[in-house]
Amino acid sequence: MSDPRPARTTPAVFSATWAQDTRTPLPLVGGERELLTGSLDRYRETLLLKCEGLPAEALSRRAVPPSGLSLHGLLRHLAGVERWWFRIQLAGEDVPLLYYSDDDPDQDFGSLDEDPARALAVWRAECARSREIAAAMELDATGTHARSGQPVSLRRVLVDLIAEYARHCGHADLLRERIDGATGY
Numbered sequence: 001m002s003d004p005r006p007a008r009t010t011p012a013v014f015s016a017t018w019a020q021d022t023r024t025p026l027p028l029v030g031g032e033r034e035l036l037t038g039s040l041d042r043y044r045e046t047l048l049l050k051c052e053g054l055p056a057e058a059l060s061r062r063a064v065p066p067s068g069l070s071l072h073g074l075l076r077h078l079a080g081v082e083r084w085w086f087r088i089q090l091a092g093e094d095v096p097l098l099y100y101s102d103d104d105p106d107q108d109f110g111s112l113d114e115d116p117a118r119a120l121a122v123w124r125a126e127c128a129r130s131r132e133i134a135a136a137m138e139l140d141a142t143g144t145h146a147r148s149g150q151p152v153s154l155r156r157v158l159v160d161l162i163a164e165y166a167r168h169c170g171h172a173d174l175l176r177e178r179i180d181g182a183t184g185y
Contacts, residue, residue, distance in 0.1 A: 018049050018184035033139055036158040037131075043165030044127055046185075050172035051075065051120065054179060059116040063178035071175050072116040073109035074168050079123040080108055081164055085157045086130035090143035098122065134158070 023045040026038050051059060051071050060072040080098040087093040099108035134154060142151035176182050 016184045018046075019182070020052075021049070021184070023049065032155075036139075036155070036162070037134060039162050040158055040165065041131075043162060043169055046169045047074065047078065047165065047172055050169070050176045051116075054176075056116045058179050060112045061175075061179060063175050068106075068109050069171050069175060070109070070112065071172060071179075072112050072119055074172055074175075075116065075119040075123045076112075076114075077108040078165065078168060079119065079126045081161070082123070082126035082130045084146075085161060086133045087126075089146055089152060090137065090141075090154060090157055091133045092143060098126070 023042055024038070026042050027034060030038070054071070056072075058071075059075075060070050062068055062070050062073075076099045080100055083095065083098050087095055088097075099111075101107065104111070137154045139155040139158075140153055142153050143157075144150075145152035173183070173185070
C-alpha cells in the first residue's frame with residue numbers, strides 16, 4: 001500500500017536570518033525544561049539583536065506612527081515583565097515595580113528620558129535574575145499569581161513569557177526595519 005501523504009519537498013528558499021545572528025540554536029528535540037527555557041532565551045537574544053548597533057536616538061525613536069512603541073520602550077517594558085513574573089510572583093521578592101506606577105502606568109513606553117544603555121543594563125540584570133529563579137525551581141513549583149491570589153507554576157510563567165516576547169519581537173522587527181531597513185528573523 002502506498003503512503004497517501006504527499007511527498008515532502010525542501011523549500012528552495014528559506015527565510016533570511018538576521019545578518020549577524022549570534023543566537024544559540026534551539027534544539028530540535030529535548031526535554032520540556034530545555035525547550036521552554038531555550039525558547040525564552042532565544043526570544044531574549046532576538047530582542048537584543050534587534051537593538052544592537054543602533055545609537056541611543058534610534059533606540060528611542062517611535063518609528064511606526066501612530067504607535068508609541070520604541071526599542072528603548074520594549075527593553076523597559078520587558079525588564080518590568082521579567083521582574084513582575086519571576087521576582088515578584090514566582091520568587092515572592094519584595095521589590096518595586098519597574099517603569100510602572102498607578103499614577104503613570106505607561107512609564108515603560110512613555111517616559112524615555114533614561115539613557116537606553118541604562119534600560120538595556122536593567123533588562124539584562126532582570127533576565128539574569130529570572131534565569132537564576134527558574135533554574136532553582138521545578139517546572140511544577142509555584143508562586144502566587146498577583147491578580148488572582150492563586151498558585152502559578154514556573155511552567156505557566158515560561159509559556160506566558162514566550163508569548164510575551166514573541167509578540168514584542170514582532171514589534172521589534174517592524175521598528176528595526178523602519179529605523180534602518182535591517183530585516184531577518
